[in-house]
Amino acid sequence: MFPISLQNHLESTLDTHLAEIRPVSGGDIHRAYRLIAADGREWFVKTNDTTQAPAMFKTEAQGLALLGASRVIRTPKVFGHGCTDDGHAYLLMEYIAPGYKNRLFWENFGRALSNLHGNTSAQFGFAHNNFIGSLPQSNTRHPSWEVFYAEERLWPQMLQACEKGYFDKAAETQLDHLCQKLAWLCPKEPPALTHGDLWSGNFLCDASGQAVLIDPAAAFTHREMDLAMSRLFGGFDAAFYSAYEEAWPLESGFEKRMEVYQLYYLLVHVNLFGGGYVEQVREILRRWG
Numbered sequence: 001m002f003p004i005s006l007q008n009h010l011e012s013t014l015d016t017h018l019a020e021i022r023p024v025s026g027g028d029i030h031r032a033y034r035l036i037a038a039d040g041r042e043w044f045v046k047t048n049d050t051t052q053a054p055a056m057f058k059t060e061a062q063g064l065a066l067l068g069a070s071r072v073i074r075t076p077k078v079f080g081h082g083c084t085d086d087g088h089a090y091l092l093m094e095y096i097a098p099g100y101k102n103r104l105f106w107e108n109f110g111r112a113l114s115n116l117h118g119n120t121s122a123q124f125g126f127a128h129n130n131f132i133g134s135l136p137q138s139n140t141r142h143p144s145w146e147v148f149y150a151e152e153r154l155w156p157q158m159l160q161a162c163e164k165g166y167f168d169k170a171a172e173t174q175l176d177h178l179c180q181k182l183a184w185l186c187p188k189e190p191p192a193l194t195h196g197d198l199w200s201g202n203f204l205c206d207a208s209g210q211a212v213l214i215d216p217a218a219a220f221t222h223r224e225m226d227l228a229m230s231r232l233f234g235g236f237d238a239a240f241y242s243a244y245e246e247a248w249p250l251e252s253g254f255e256k257r258m259e260v261y262q263l264y265y266l267l268v269h270v271n272l273f274g275g276g277y278v279e280q281v282r283e284i285l286r287r288w289g
Helices: 004-014 053-069 105-117 145-163 169-185 223-230 238-247 254-273 275-288
Strands: 018-024 031-037 042-048 078-083 089-094 130-132 135-137 192-194 203-205 211-213 219-221
Touching: 004 018, 004 042, 004 078, 004 089, 042 053, 053 078, 053 089, 053 130, 105 192, 105 211, 105 223, 105 238, 135 145, 135 254, 145 169, 145 219, 145 254, 169 254, 169 275, 192 223, 223 238, 223 254, 254 275
Parallel strands: none
Antiparallel strands: 018 031, 031 042, 042 089, 078 089, 130 135, 192 219, 203 211
16 A cells, blocks of 8 residues: 555645556666656655665665766666655656667677766765665775775675674685685776676666666676676676677676676675575685685
8 A cells, every 4th residue: 555645745845646656677776666646747656664765765866877978878767765754765867768678789788888887986986875776785885996895895784694693704704715716816907997786677668668776786896797686697688798708808707707707796686686696606715716
C-alpha cells in the first residue's frame, strides 16, 4: 500500500494529482512505483522506511547526477529526494519508458562506457561516501589505486564478513598478501569515473534503444572494476566488450586478473546475502593470497 503521507507530499511537490500509482517489481532493497498524473505525465519513485534510506537516496541522486553530467550516457533525471514527517524516504526520478535493444545497442553501450571512463580525477575516491546495495561504501581519496582498493573496498568488506563469522584469520592473512600484490597486478591507469555496480540489473534500454544507467555506486576508481563486475553474473553481449576494447583497449591479462576486482563484489554479496558466495571468495584468496 502506497503511504498516503508520501502521496500527499509528492502531489504537493509536483503540483499535480496522481491518478495512478503502480508498483514496479525488480528491486531488492526499496519499493518502487510508477506515478501517473491526471494529465498523463509520469515519474518513477523509490521509497524506503529504514533510517539510512534518506542518505542512500541522497547519494544515489548525487551519483546519477555525476554520471549524467558526463553527457556520454543517459541517466534518469532526478526531481528530488527527501523524507516525509512520518519517515517515508523517497527518490523521485523521471520514468524511463522501456524499449528494445536494437542491433547496435551493445556496441553503442560499450563505446559509451569507455567514454564515461575517460572522465578522470586527481585521486581515486570521491567527494563523499555512498552505498553499494544497502552497505556503506567509503570513498576516502587516495593517490594510488592499490591503497584505495585495499583500504576503501576490500578490507571494510572482509572485516565485516569476519565479524559475521564467514571468514577467519587465515583468510585475512591471504587478503593481506593479495593487497601487497595489487601494485603490479593492476595496470597503472588514471582514476576513471565508474558506475560502481555494473551488472545487468543496473541498466535499462530506453524507447530509443539506448542504454540508461541506474542504481550507481559511483566513484573514481579503476575502469576495470566496471568491466569485471559486468562479467560476474553471466556477462553482457560480446559486442559490448568488443566495442569497448576497440575504443580503449585493456592491457593484456585482464581475463586472469578480472577476479581480483570481482573479489570486492563477492565480499559485498557475502555481507548482503550470506554464505552462498563464501566459497568463491575463498577460491580467489587461495589463488592470489
